[in-house]
Amino acid sequence: MSRFIDRVVLHVSAGKGGNGCASVHREKFKPLGGPDGGNGGNGGDVILEVDEGVHTLLDFHFHQHAKATNGAQGAGGNREGANGNHLVLKVPDGTVVLDKDGHVLVDMIGAGTRYVAAHGGRGGLGNAALASRARKAPGFALLGEEGQELDLVLELKSVADVGLVGFPSAGKSSLVSVLSAAKPKIADYPFTTLVPNLGVVQSGDTTFTVADVPGLIPGASEGRGLGLDFLRHLERCAVLAHVVDCATLEPGRDPISDVDALEAELAAYQPALSGDSSLGELSERPRIVILNKADVPDAAELAEFVTPEFEARGWPVFTISAVSREGLRPLTFALAKMVEEYRAAHPPAAPARPVIRPVARNETGFSVVADPNEPGGFIVRGTRPERWIRQTAFDNDEAVGYLADRLARLGVEDELVKQGARPGCSVTIGDVSFEWEPQTHAGVDVVPTGRGTDSRLDQTDRVGAAERRHAKKVRRGLANDDEF
Incomplete structure (x- = not known):
């Protein structure tokens, strides 16, 4: 499934x-x-x-x-x-x-x-x-x-031309099933539809899609039930169609109050994107009212009674029956006309082009701030210093010396002096913290030494080639351990 x-x-x-x-x-x-x-x-x-x-x-x-x-x-x-x-x-x-x-x-x-x-x-x-x-x-x-x-x-967010809006069990899934080849789940209990169902409708030379949005209830715009998940799929619809159940037996419900309640939820809903896809606000989308279940005699009389009220609001009204398929042909042509008019006024969006934002050449590229967790310490922030830290192999003295030269040329050493840094204070760049030693001259010509070493840095535990050769002679008995 x-x-x-x-x-x-x-x-x-x-x-x-x-x-x-x-x-x-x-x-x-x-x-x-x-x-x-x-x-x-x-x-x-x-x-x-x-x-x-x-x-x-x-x-x-x-x-x-x-x-x-x-x-x-x-x-x-x-x-x-x-x-x-x-x-x-x-x-x-x-x-x-x-x-x-x-x-x-x-x-x-x-x-x-x-x-x-x-x-x-x-x-x-x-x-x-x-x-x-x-x-x-x-x-x-x-x-x-x-x-x-x-x-x-x-x-x-479903990209459909027509979104069907209505209370649970209003007949939206049934309408999609007869307008298109889609086969959504249909049953006689509320919230049968939990996800949108899309159907493709062919009307003359016009082809458009219809989305069966799951049923809405009062309070949906505030998250009641699954209202926010349902309303999200209406943001892309060009035309909103109210599907009204004219045969409901629930007390306190009638077609006019149902549409007013849904209009209040649509007006209260705030999309994540303002003016989504240049379609405008939900309250400004074209409307159409579909009075369903006209195959029931009482429902047909009620639909005839409330039609003038909706027409007075400037909305097209169609009385249909998804079961007997009464009134579906005029409804299909009306929807196709509304979709064509909306497409003419809102051409399809072109693929977004990448935006390149160049960095100003005169930017220093770093900042020095006091470390809140280390008294007397400092934190250096900036794209280049943090990237240089990630690129440095700290088990290689020559690489560390090269890093010091780069930071000095960038101006980090001078900025630390201006900020009042003292020898031995903690300086953090990225994920690495070290003790600042201003007596280590950086940014000057380096006296070449052995590969992987730097004369400006204290010797580390790195074993040099000469020491490895001496250790080899000691193992063979050709030299004493204290001669090196």
């Missing part, structure tokens, strides 16, 4: 960027070959794309995790790693993407519309790209960045 899913939570993960390669060219009779480590590949993006062949979010209901592939690591010989493959997820027309806090990110209307839900991480630079006058053969490479990981909420 098919299922209609109109709201899902999707966990998207973009691909990680590949690490750069630290390599030195080695060839016989060619000493000092120079660095030849290639860059890592970029991680793949997670992209949402509107596809006309998709009509439900059912696939995401069963597969809630989507991950793009990672970029490959760079290699020696100036070989760059391959980029990760983008993951394109097909979504139906009318999908609204929200973040976990409920803020609307994008309204996807029109076949082919694309939205990059999660950006892949950048690949790290290899040591060939990091070579400079001061560092002719860097002994390090930059790490690849992690891809974005987000939790998104996808909501589907």
